[in-house]
Amino acid sequence: MSESHARIGGTLLKVENVSLSFGGVQALSEISFEIREHEILAIIGPNGAGKSSMLNVINGFYHPQDGVITYKGETRKQMRPHHAAATGIARTFQNIALFKGMSTLDNIMTGRLLKMHRHFLWQALYWGPALREETEHRAAAEKIIDFLEIQAIRKTPVGRLPYGLQKRVELGRALAAEPDLLLLDEPMAGMNVEEKEDMCRFILDVSDEFGTTIALIEHDMGVVMDISDRVIVLDYGRKIADGTPDQVRGNPAVIDAYLGVSH
Amino acid sequence: MIYREAGQFKTSYASDQMVFPILQDRWCIAAIILLAYAIPLMANEYWLQAILIPFLIFAFAAIGLNLLVGYAGQLSLGTGGFMAVGGYMTYKITTSFPDLNIIVVFLLSGLLAALVGLIFGLPSLRIKGFYLAVATLAAQFFLGWIFNKVGWFYNYSSSGTITAPPRKMFGIMIAGPQASAEVRYLVALTLVVVFALIAKNLVRGKVGRAWMAIRDMDIAAEIIGIRPLQTKLLAFAISSFYCGVAGAMTVFLWLGSAETEAFDIFLSFNILFMVIIGGLGSILGSFLGAAFITLMPIFLTNAPPLFGLTMPIDTQKHIEVMIFGSLIIFFLIVEPNGLARLWQISKEKLRLWPFPY
Amino acid sequence: MLYNVLIAPFVDMAGSPVFFAEVVIGGLLTGVMYSLVALGFVLIFKASGVFNFAQGVMVLFAALTLVGLMERGAPVWLALILTVMVMTALAFAIERIMLRQLVNQEGIILFMATIGLTFVLQGLGETLWGSNVKALDVGIPNQSFEVGGILLNEFDLFAAASGAVLVTVLAIFFHYTRIGRALRAVADDHQAALSVGIPLKSIWVIVWSVAGVVGLVAGIMWGAKSGVQFSLSLIALKALPVLILGGFTSVPGAIVGGLIIGVGEKVAEIYWGPLVGGAIENWFAYMLALVFLVFRPQGLFGERIIERV
Numbered sequence: 021m022s023e024s025h026a027r028i029g030g031t032l033l034k035v036e037n038v039s040l041s042f043g044g045v046q047a048l049s050e051i052s053f054e055i056r057e058h059e060i061l062a063i064i065g066p067n068g069a070g071k072s073s074m075l076n077v078i079n080g081f082y083h084p085q086d087g088v089i090t091y092k093g094e095t096r097k098q099m100r101p102h103h104a105a106a107t108g109i110a111r112t113f114q115n116i117a118l119f120k121g122m123s124t125l126d127n128i129m130t131g132r133l134l135k136m137h138r139h140f141l142w143q144a145l146y147w148g149p150a151l152r153e154e155t156e157h158r159a160a161a162e163k164i165i166d167f168l169e170i171q172a173i174r175k176t177p178v179g180r181l182p183y184g185l186q187k188r189v190e191l192g193r194a195l196a197a198e199p200d201l202l203l204l205d206e207p208m209a210g211m212n213v214e215e216k217e218d219m220c221r222f223i224l225d226v227s228d229e230f231g232t233t234i235a236l237i238e239h240d241m242g243v244v245m246d247i248s249d250r251v252i253v254l255d256y257g258r259k260i261a262d263g264t265p266d267q268v269r270g271n272p273a274v275i276d277a278y279l280g281v282s283h
Numbered sequence: 284m285i286y287r288e289a290g291q292f293k294t295s296y297a298s299d300q301m302v303f304p305i306l307q308d309r310w311c312i313a314a315i316i317l318l319a320y321a322i323p324l325m326a327n328e329y330w331l332q333a334i335l336i337p338f339l340i341f342a343f344a345a346i347g348l349n350l351l352v353g354y355a356g357q358l359s360l361g362t363g364g365f366m367a368v369g370g371y372m373t374y375k376i377t378t379s380f381p382d383l384n385i386i387v388v389f390l391l392s393g394l395l396a397a398l399v400g401l402i403f404g405l406p407s408l409r410i411k412g413f414y415l416a417v418a419t420l421a422a423q424f425f426l427g428w429i430f431n432k433v434g435w436f437y438n439y440s441s442s443g444t445i446t447a448p449p450r451k452m453f454g455i456m457i458a459g460p461q462a463s464a465e466v467r468y469l470v471a472l473t474l475v476v477v478f479a480l481i482a483k484n485l486v487r488g489k490v491g492r493a494w495m496a497i498r499d500m501d502i503a504a505e506i507i508g509i510r511p512l513q514t515k516l517l518a519f520a521i522s523s524f525y526c527g528v529a530g531a532m533t534v535f536l537w538l539g540s541a542e543t544e545a546f547d548i549f550l551s552f553n554i555l556f557m558v559i560i561g562g563l564g565s566i567l568g569s570f571l572g573a574a575f576i577t578l579m580p581i582f583l584t585n586a587p588p589l590f591g592l593t594m595p596i597d598t599q600k601h602i603e604v605m606i607f608g609s610l611i612i613f614f615l616i617v618e619p620n621g622l623a624r625l626w627q628i629s630k631e632k633l634r635l636w637p638f639p640y
Numbered sequence: 641m642l643y644n645v646l647i648a649p650f651v652d653m654a655g656s657p658v659f660f661a662e663v664v665i666g667g668l669l670t671g672v673m674y675s676l677v678a679l680g681f682v683l684i685f686k687a688s689g690v691f692n693f694a695q696g697v698m699v700l701f702a703a704l705t706l707v708g709l710m711e712r713g714a715p716v717w718l719a720l721i722l723t724v725m726v727m728t729a730l731a732f733a734i735e736r737i738m739l740r741q742l743v744n745q746e747g748i749i750l751f752m753a754t755i756g757l758t759f760v761l762q763g764l765g766e767t768l769w770g771s772n773v774k775a776l777d778v779g780i781p782n783q784s785f786e787v788g789g790i791l792l793n794e795f796d797l798f799a800a801a802s803g804a805v806l807v808t809v810l811a812i813f814f815h816y817t818r819i820g821r822a823l824r825a826v827a828d829d830h831q832a833a834l835s836v837g838i839p840l841k842s843i844w845v846i847v848w849s850v851a852g853v854v855g856l857v858a859g860i861m862w863g864a865k866s867g868v869q870f871s872l873s874l875i876a877l878k879a880l881p882v883l884i885l886g887g888f889t890s891v892p893g894a895i896v897g898g899l900i901i902g903v904g905e906k907v908a909e910i911y912w913g914p915l916v917g918g919a920i921e922n923w924f925a926y927m928l929a930l931v932f933l934v935f936r937p938q939g940l941f942g943e944r945i946i947e948r949v
Contacts, residue, residue, distance in 0.1 A: 119496050130509070146484035150488060155296045414888075418926075420926055605767070607759050
């Protein structure tokens with residue numbers, strides 16, 4: 021069980037009756053749930069259930085046809101990606117969306133872009149205010165590099181890194197933005213046991229040290245049960261369960277749709 | 284052994300982020316720049332006028348195009364058109380305000396070119412890839428037509444040609460028929476050094492990272508908060524600024540006079556070749572590519588006599604064109620990342636030399 | 641002034657409808673010629689994902705070869721067969737020397753390679769056959785006649801008919817044959833196609849040969865109309881707006897796009913050109929395509945690119 025259980029605060033993000041469809045395909049139907057501050061929420065469900073779409077809606081990449089999203093007290097029908105990022109939402113992606121042409125360090129630095137304000141004309145001189153800002157953010161990026169133990173690969177172009185390390189760099193880029201809400205889309209897909217343990221440790225550390233609220237999509241039930249405070253189950257675009265890991269584990273609808281029964 | 288970096292530790296982030304962090308590199312660059320400034324003492328008029336000055340101007344334009352295509356990932360075939368804006372607007376401004384310092388006029392027309400680039404860059408929010416390239420061709424052809432048809436731009440001269448009037452700076456003639464090749468070369472060199480440094484500064488900071496993010500995966504970039512339209516438009520604007528200044532330099536520091544044919548689609552292709560052969564996303568690559576494309580025709584023209592081959596001029600021209608094309612294909616096969624990558628690989632080998640592993 | 645731009649041209653059109661019809665038909669016929677060239681582009685892009693800038697010069701090269709052979713005394717039918725063989729051999733060479741080495745490279749690299757190819761073919765063509773303008777006569781009837789007061793030309797109709805036939809044949813080929821399906825798979829993803837056993841090399845040779853033959857047909861049409869010369873290779877540049885309008889991957893799109901551009905250009909030049917000093921044709925097609933793109937980025941018939949994260 022997560023130790024930050026005691027710190028869980030009020031509602032950070034609330035999603036009410038959100039529906040999303042693409043042409044004839046209904047990706048999400050009247051989904052409502054909330055994420056509370058400092059908690060770790062897991063979103064699970066079979067493939068195609070709409071989990072990634074849900075994250076995309078929160079990010080503002082997809083615009084739902086119905087429903088509202090309330091984030092930090094502000095209610096709106098659609099999020100805009102820039103606004104989401106500017107108000108503290110960061111995420112990782114199912115199929116790694118790193119900038120393959122840049123190094124690890126540069127990728128993490130892009131996470132800090134919204135915090136860099138010096139006009140490009142100062143940048144052109146690379147001196148004075150621009151240099152100070154660059155150095156300041158470099159220091160912040162290095163802290164994350166230390167935290168994720170990826171110092172050795174900081175100058176390597178990420179296209180050359182093995183899959184597991186790429187996922188870690190992507191987490192670093194999301195953390196660089198110092199988010200209040202961190203959305204992780206299958207952060208442990210394709211990893212072996214050791215890598216998963218490392219990733220779990222990082223996620224828990226992020227929650228403990230920085231108090232970041234985390235919503236993650238994950239298929240590994242062991243991980244889900246271990247680290248999450250609450251679990252939401254989606255199936256065919258609908259929410260079929262919402263509760264603590266134990267509650268969800270025993271829920272017959274969930275067992276039917278997804279978990280199955282151990283023989 | 285010579286190129287060892289051992290013992291060179293960086294104790295601050297600023298020193299790690301320098302343009303040339305390795306000491307040997309700094310020495311090399313200093314030497315190259317000194318040599319470049321000393322060239323007028325050694326080179327003859329032909330070399331300056333036919334090779335070195337165009338090389339500098341093309342490198343300048345190639346840097347501009349590289350920022351747009353190599354760093355920001357927006358394919359553009361309108362380079363010639365933007366250079367034309369620079370050339371013609373410089374002519375117009377300086378003939379209207381003859382007392383204005385010519386370098387200032389260069390920069391002003393660069394800004395105008397940036398504005399034009401901004402407008403033609405607007406479609407880039409909706410269009411990508413080859414579609415965008417063809418859209419930039421609209422800029423190329425339209426600008427070429429406008430500077431041909433609208434007499435105001437060339438002061439209604441009957442031939443449609445613009446000619447650089449004599450202009451002085453610090454008492455020395457730097458443009459016009461009496462300006463010497465040495466002076467023009469030095470002015471071009473200074474402009475190139477200054478603006479290459481500025482370009483390098485832009486790409487290693489936040490602007491460059493935003494561009495590369497848009498290039499590599501614009502959706503992810505948008506989600507982490509980068510604004511695609513602003514970033515792309517900034518790329519178009521800055522790139523067109525560089526091309527505009529290069530165009531001004533073409534008329535005032537190299538050719539002396541020009542018509543719209545000087546800025547045609549073949550120029551656009553040439554600059555694009557320089558960027559790709561030199562290396563996309565590399566300032567050094569822009570220089571290498573410009574050198575390659577500038578020197579190759581000269582080499583091809585002068586090489587056959589060295590081997591004792593003589594051919595009718597016609598056939599020679601055609602064979603040159605064939606070899607040019609073949610070299611380009613050959614190059615793309617061998618090293619699609621360009622000369623800059625080859626340079627990087629040789630530097631890595633130099634680190635260990637003479638040890639093979 | 642506004643009257644001149646917005647009202648007068650339409651008044652002109654209504655005032656002499658016969659002339660307007662001739663302009664439109666002239667535009668349509670030019671459009672068919674553009675379409676023929678664009679067709680070659682579409683084929684190669686559809687099947688190998690390569691944006692073949694050299695298509696224009698292939699048109700020129702095919703025409704040059706044909707004329708060259710005929711000048712050396714070959715009868716038309718023999719010259720045609722030999723030229724087709726030459727274009728096929730060319731396709732082999734291109735595949736072997738260039739394409740094979742650039743499998744799965746980025747689009748822009750392949751595009752630049754085709755520009756290099758353009759130079760090579762141009763130089764080669766001119767070295768082999770000389771660079772003078774040549775007349776091309778393959779025996780296509782060239783009589784003018786009137787229909788309803790409008791002046792038409794047998795040649796133009798012949799060109800339009802050949803275009804139509806070619807398009808139909810190609811469309812059927814792509815949709816209904818096994819090879820056509822394989823071609824579409826290759827266009828999507830080289831490596832995936834390889835992994836299901838599609839012989840990439842043979843596919844490419846086939847496609848480039850067919851594009852070469854299409855180029856030959858286009859070359860014959862253009863060459864018979866205005867002589868075989870270097871400027872023919874610049875037709876490629878005109879075909880680009882056609883592709884934008886029609887979509888890079890659509891055979892019917894190439895036709896429709898060509899017709900729209902052909903008519904649009906002609907009408908703009910005749911009715912609006914004089915207002916601004918003429919030569920609008922240089923850029924009108926591109927502006928039209930550009931405006932179009934803003935509203936429909938993938939062209940009329942192109943495939944919508946859906947981006948997923």
